Amino acid sequence: MASPSTPVDLAAAMVTTAPALADWLVILPTALMILSGAALMMIRKSVRLHAVIAIAALALLVLIDALLLWQVSSNGPVTMTMGGWLPPFGISFTADMFGAVMALVSALAALSAAVYSLRDIDTSGLRHGFFAFLLLLMAGVSGAFLTGDIFNLYVWFEVLLISSFGLLILGSEPKQIEGALKYAILNLIGTTLFLITVGYLYAIFGTLNMADIARKAGALRGVTENAPPLMTLSALFVLAFCMKAAAFPVNFWLPASYHTPRITVSALFGGLLTKVGIYALIRVTIMLLPVEREAISLVIAASAVLTMILGALGALAQNDLRRMVGYVVIVGIGNMLAGVAIGSSTSVSGAILYALHSIVTMTALYLVIGEAGRLAGTFELSRLGGLWRRAPWFSAASLALMLAAAGLPPLSGLWPKVMLLKASLDIGAWWLAAAILVSAFLVTLTLARTFLLAYWRPAPGGESEAVAATDWHSTLPIGLLAALTVFFGIYPEPLLAISQAAADGLADPSAYIRSVFPEGAAP
Amino acid sequence: MNTLILRTVAPVITALMLLFSVFVLLRGHNEPGGGFIGGLIAASALAIFGIAHGPGAVQRAIRFHPMAIAGAGLALAAVSGLVSIAAGVPFMSGLWIYPDILGTEVPLSTVISFDIGVYLVVVGSVTAIALALETEPDGGAGEGEGGG
Numbered sequence: 001m002a003s004p005s006t007p008v009d010l011a012a013a014m015v016t017t018a019p020a021l022a023d024w025l026v027i028l029p030t031a032l033m034i035l036s037g038a039a040l041m042m043i044r045k046s047v048r049l050h051a052v053i054a055i056a057a058l059a060l061l062v063l064i065d066a067l068l069l070w071q072v073s074s075n076g077p078v079t080m081t082m083g084g085w086l087p088p089f090g091i092s093f094t095a096d097m098f099g100a101v102m103a104l105v106s107a108l109a110a111l112s113a114a115v116y117s118l119r120d121i122d123t124s125g126l127r128h129g130f131f132a133f134l135l136l137l138m139a140g141v142s143g144a145f146l147t148g149d150i151f152n153l154y155v156w157f158e159v160l161l162i163s164s165f166g167l168l169i170l171g172s173e174p175k176q177i178e179g180a181l182k183y184a185i186l187n188l189i190g191t192t193l194f195l196i197t198v199g200y201l202y203a204i205f206g207t208l209n210m211a212d213i214a215r216k217a218g219a220l221r222g223v224t225e226n227a228p229p230l231m232t233l234s235a236l237f238v239l240a241f242c243m244k245a246a247a248f249p250v251n252f253w254l255p256a257s258y259h260t261p262r263i264t265v266s267a268l269f270g271g272l273l274t275k276v277g278i279y280a281l282i283r284v285t286i287m288l289l290p291v292e293r294e295a296i297s298l299v300i301a302a303s304a305v306l307t308m309i310l311g312a313l314g315a316l317a318q319n320d321l322r323r324m325v326g327y328v329v330i331v332g333i334g335n336m337l338a339g340v341a342i343g344s345s346t347s348v349s350g351a352i353l354y355a356l357h358s359i360v361t362m363t364a365l366y367l368v369i370g371e372a373g374r375l376a377g378t379f380e381l382s383r384l385g386g387l388w389r390r391a392p393w394f395s396a397a398s399l400a401l402m403l404a405a406a407g408l409p410p411l412s413g414l415w416p417k418v419m420l421l422k423a424s425l426d427i428g429a430w431w432l433a434a435a436i437l438v439s440a441f442l443v444t445l446t447l448a449r450t451f452l453l454a455y456w457r458p459a460p461g462g463e464s465e466a467v468a469a470t471d472w473h474s475t476l477p478i479g480l481l482a483a484l485t486v487f488f489g490i491y492p493e494p495l496l497a498i499s500q501a502a503a504d505g506l507a508d509p510s511a512y513i514r515s516v517f518p519e520g521a522a523p
Numbered sequence: 524m525n526t527l528i529l530r531t532v533a534p535v536i537t538a539l540m541l542l543f544s545v546f547v548l549l550r551g552h553n554e555p556g557g558g559f560i561g562g563l564i565a566a567s568a569l570a571i572f573g574i575a576h577g578p579g580a581v582q583r584a585i586r587f588h589p590m591a592i593a594g595a596g597l598a599l600a601a602v603s604g605l606v607s608i609a610a611g612v613p614f615m616s617g618l619w620i621y622p623d624i625l626g627t628e629v630p631l632s633t634v635i636s637f638d639i640g641v642y643l644v645v646v647g648s649v650t651a652i653a654l655a656l657e658t659e660p661d662g663g664a665g666e667g668e669g670g671g
Contacts, residue, residue: 027614035601041594084616487664
């Protein structure tokens, strides 16, 4: 029983050498999040321990992701295949520059949101498992960024979706249930479409491993008799991921739901979830099906323009600050879609840079709005006022983040916009450039109006009743994220280099493929 | 559903189904079955018990909160994968030990412990849903139980 009766050559099907210790870095983010999330579920009664464990786990996650990024940037993509089966049969986790940097920045955003939540989430929210859901959400987000298998990507989408349902209805107010219902139904349709498309892809390629798909796509395009329907496939993927990313015309679920949950939850969603959709879109269209993307680039560009302009107009029309930020998130999605539509090296690295910037600023902007709403006791722009006098440092950080979100110099929002403008002018798409500029102008207008009314204007109806001033629960995360946007606005070189390397790795995935299949890039 | 027949038979059915669920769980290693379907059978056993005797009785019978059981299962499954670090093989590799218990060689593996983890996750989460559905909304509890 202890040894098989007939000798079998395991080397034909299984990895026989021990994996390098550094390879574990690609698994650890997800494993750590699942393990700590499970621990919080087991000690659900001891709510005091939740925050301690969760914040320690998220800090560790930031550290692991930073190590992973360092490893990837010095030695190229890192792969580990589950169970020791050789790829493409085992499920691979592969971290390249793109995945690693997205994982690191989203971990930073989640850590900031977790610190902010110390005051935002009450005991009832903790008892309903806020931190457990948060950690499982991060397991899904990290898994989506680091997996190298397209079906596994679907699984992580489901993991983060289910955790997000839990977070969305924390508090069980009727308004939240209504928002969650819209969010749930439309996102379930989106993921189901994704699943159907993955099935379709499997029928065409006979493989789910992304590196394997990338190296087989070229040969399949050469087939002329009974040509495989790659075009249909990429159109379906674009539709499914646009639904997840909240691109027009399938984005109405976002403004309908993102203003209902606790502000920490909105911050997490606005910062991370739509960016996972953008990540999947870039991964599939730029790396796996670039030729097919080229054919529908005009459709993607049209969707990008409408997402930007309608998002910006929507933001301008809002009186509720939380709804307004939801529309600002959508404008960012339009910008990233423009980068995907152009598809050149500059534009893809611009889109990646925009995604990184957007994770930080959108999380921070929601936290800022939450803090402003808490200080003033309302989220309505018509009743807000006098914040500058009450909290000058907080107001300065808010101003920096609002300018960054609008894309004004010298903050981090400027550089991706410049790259996207340059890329669209390079191919002569003046209308795309114009849309980027007009939407940026409208967002500037919206946020300047917010600042003018909520911060500079004296509080309407005199000074309101005293609310506890800002303390480290809010200043620490907002300050950290604001410092990041200021730093990378003034000194963008490292981030530019990373996003350029990420874009190059997507345009020419041979290093990615070699990491999964060391024997060579040809099938 | 609070009939005398159901209340009398439910504990017997529940015990049988729980036993069967463990059988299906262990059988699943080489034949049809496994942690997921075993967990579903166990959860339906608890659901039947809940229909007959109320969610409070189920909660007392399983001692731990269903979500805590699910959490324990998730942790067990994750640990089963992470054991691979110590053995120097990729994540989630099946590792076996063959201890000799009372003269019989018993093969134990991380595959089994992972499947037990799946079983606990399914039992915990489905039971949590079932108990939430069986719990009467606030205020209606008294009338609901007397209705049979």
